Amino acid sequence: MPKRSMKEDDALEDFARRDVTLDGVGKRVYVAGTGPAVIVMTEMPGISPHVARFARWVRDAGFTVYMPSLFGRDGAVPGAEEGAAIFQRACVSAEFRALASDESSPVTKWLRSLARFAHGECGGPGVGAIGMCFTGNFALTMMLEPSMLAPVLSQPSLPLNDPAGIEIAPDEIKAVRDRLEREDLTVMAYRFEGDKFCMAQRFAAYAEALGDRFIGRVLPDSAANTDLAPFFARHVTTPHSVVTAHLIDEAGQPTVTARDEILAFFRLRLASQSSS
Numbered sequence: 001m002p003k004r005s006m007k008e009d010d011a012l013e014d015f016a017r018r019d020v021t022l023d024g025v026g027k028r029v030y031v032a033g034t035g036p037a038v039i040v041m042t043e044m045p046g047i048s049p050h051v052a053r054f055a056r057w058v059r060d061a062g063f064t065v066y067m068p069s070l071f072g073r074d075g076a077v078p079g080a081e082e083g084a085a086i087f088q089r090a091c092v093s094a095e096f097r098a099l100a101s102d103e104s105s106p107v108t109k110w111l112r113s114l115a116r117f118a119h120g121e122c123g124g125p126g127v128g129a130i131g132m133c134f135t136g137n138f139a140l141t142m143m144l145e146p147s148m149l150a151p152v153l154s155q156p157s158l159p160l161n162d163p164a165g166i167e168i169a170p171d172e173i174k175a176v177r178d179r180l181e182r183e184d185l186t187v188m189a190y191r192f193e194g195d196k197f198c199m200a201q202r203f204a205a206y207a208e209a210l211g212d213r214f215i216g217r218v219l220p221d222s223a224a225n226t227d228l229a230p231f232f233a234r235h236v237t238t239p240h241s242v243v244t245a246h247l248i249d250e251a252g253q254p255t256v257t258a259r260d261e262i263l264a265f266f267r268l269r270l271a272s273q274s275s276s
Contacts, residue, residue: 001060004049004053006049006050006077006229007049007077007229008049008077009049009077010048010052010076012047012052012074012075014056015052015065016032017030018030020068020114020117022110023109023110027069027110028068028069029069030047030055030065030066030067030068031064031065031066031067032055032056032064033058033062033064033065035062035122035124035270035271036063036064036126037063037064037065037066037115037121037124037127038064038066038150039065039066039068039115039128039130040054040055040065040066040067041067041068041111041139042068042069042072043135043136043154043155044086044087044090045072045078045083046069046070046074046083047069047072047074048076048077048078048229048244050241050247051067054243054259055067058263058266061263061266061267062267063270064121064122066114070095070107070135071093077230078230079229079230080231080233080235083230083231084231087134091160094106095107097158098158098159099159102165102166102168102169102170103168103169104169105138105158107138108138108141111138111141111142112142112145112148113145115147124270126146126147126149126150127149127150128151128265128269129142129148129150129151130151130153131152131154131156132154132155132244133155133197133240136155136156136157136158137153137158137166137167139152140173141172141176143179143180143185144172144175144176149269149270150269151187152188152189152190153188153206154190154191154242154243155190155195155197155198155240155242156189156202157197160197164201164202165202166205166209173209173210176210177209177210177211185269186213186215187206187210187213187214188215188217188261189203189206189214189215189217190217190218190262191216191218191219191242192218192220192221192242192246193218193219193220193221193239194238197238200218203216203218217258219239219254221238221239223248223254223255224240224246224248224255225245225246225247228245228246229245232245243259
């Protein structure tokens with residue numbers, strides 16, 4: 001994949017722009033690649049060049065990426081003021097439950113339908129998904145959709161007001177755990193040690209709810225990129241975005257190791273089974 005500047009807006013010209021309507025709700029979805037489907041859910045405040053870069057890594061690993069536009073300006077480098085306004089709107093949007101523990105965001109219903117839709121288009125054994133930051137927990141709720149096989153939670157940040165809370169209803173987390181046990185599946189999760197938006201208490205809550213089906217990785221703060229876009233420089237004052245803004249794109253870096261582990265997880269659950 002050619003190197004692109006992370007400081008310039010990304011035209012996303014190598015993605016097909018599709019308007020997908022599911023459950024009576026239409027959203028723009030950026031699609032690229034071939035192979036089993038992986039849904040890449042953007043972090044706040046939108047599909048930045050860093051998020052698009054990660055989606056391309058997934059594409060180049062042998063998957064069809066479905067990247068829904070959930071908030072923000074698609075492809076934009078996040079500015080400090082604009083990003084803060086997008087964040088504030090999302091916090092009061094009916095689609096999200098930014099401050100509610102033990103409750104799933106309504107948008108996850110649409111995302112489960114997207115997983116089912118993508119599986120129908122791409123085939124294979126099932127679908128993978130990664131959520132980041134504001135969307136970080138969504139891949140877990142999406143496990144209520146039978147086609148979902150490979151959930152990744154990157155710095156899951158909701159609920160914002162409860163470090164030990166998890167953004168999923170009690171009956172749903174029980175159903176997810178039962179499925180993980182029944183089908184011998186796991187959930188991968190990533191955070192930086194000093195992340196103020198996704199703290200140790202949240203990973204402890206996931207571990208209590210999911211047992212050894214939850215595999216949490218904690219990266220040292222020293223592994224985080226410090227050359228940041230204005231939104232992150234002003235509003236995200238601790239290491240946070242494991243595979244996007246805070247990733248250091250150099251061999252041997254812990255963030256690159258995390259990225260490669262995520263891609264290997266998708267291959268294990270999806271690509272390797274597609275020929276069996």
